[in-house]
Every structure is written in C-alpha cells, then in structure tokens.
Amino acid sequence: MSQELRQLFDSLIEESPFIQSCGMEVVDLNVEAGSVDMKMPLLPNLARDKAATQFHGGAIASLIDTAGDLAVALSVGGAVPTINFRVDFIRPSGGPYLIAKAVARRVGRSVGVADVDVYDEQGRLTAIGRGCYSAQKG
Secondary structure (H helix, E strand, O other), X not given: OOHHHHHHHHHHHHOOHHHHHHOOEEEEEEOOOOEEEEEEEXXXXXXXXXOOOXXXXXXXXXXXXXXXXXXXXXXXXXXXXXXXXXXXXXXXXXXXXXXXXXXEEEEOOOEEXXXXXXXXXXXXXXXXXXXXXEOOOO
C-alpha cells in the first residue's frame, strides 16, 4: 500500500470525532483484496450495560458501517457515503475488543458493496453485515 493511501486512511480516522470516540483503529489494509480490518475496544460508552461486559448493538453496527465504508473507499480513494446496511447478530459480543473484517465485494460506477464479519477476541463470529455505499467520494 502506498504511503499516500495510508495517510488518507489515517486522516479519515483522525478527523472523525465519532470514530475516535469509539476507539476504532485500522489494523490492516489490503488494496489488492479490497479488505480492511478494524479493531474496537469495549469502552464504557459502547457497553450494553453498566457492568461493561458486552458491546451495545449500535456500537457493533457502527463498526460494521465504518469498516465497510473503508473497504469501498480503498477502491474509490476516499470516504464514501452509506446508502444502506444491515446487521445480523450471531451471538452476544463481549470481551476486551472486537475485530471487523470488511471486504469490498464489488465497486461499480455508482454503488459499492462490502461484506463485514465481526469477531471477538477469541475469534468467534459475533455479527455479520453488508453495506451499500456510494462509489463516489463525498
């Protein structure tokens, strides 16, 4: 991956107050595969309950949307608006962090589609999602 592309992704993360508040970080990018891996820690504001043992579903959905967006952005060269996305929760998501593995399945002239699998720290699949994003930067 080029240094320029890495700087673009770092700036997308750093310039988003929401992504920063969730503690999300990119842990791997693969331009050829159109894939992005992101990590999100279980922060108190992302917890389902005061005991902070499980992630809130909204936090998981946000991780899926963000990772899917970035997977499409690899092809487009910048952040893209979300058109629609869905989430299927497989099991309660607990532990110190989650890992989202997003792959851009197709990026056309107007729409890009990404699939995202979310795993806990033990490698168990906890949620899956699919997002549709504009294929135009914006």
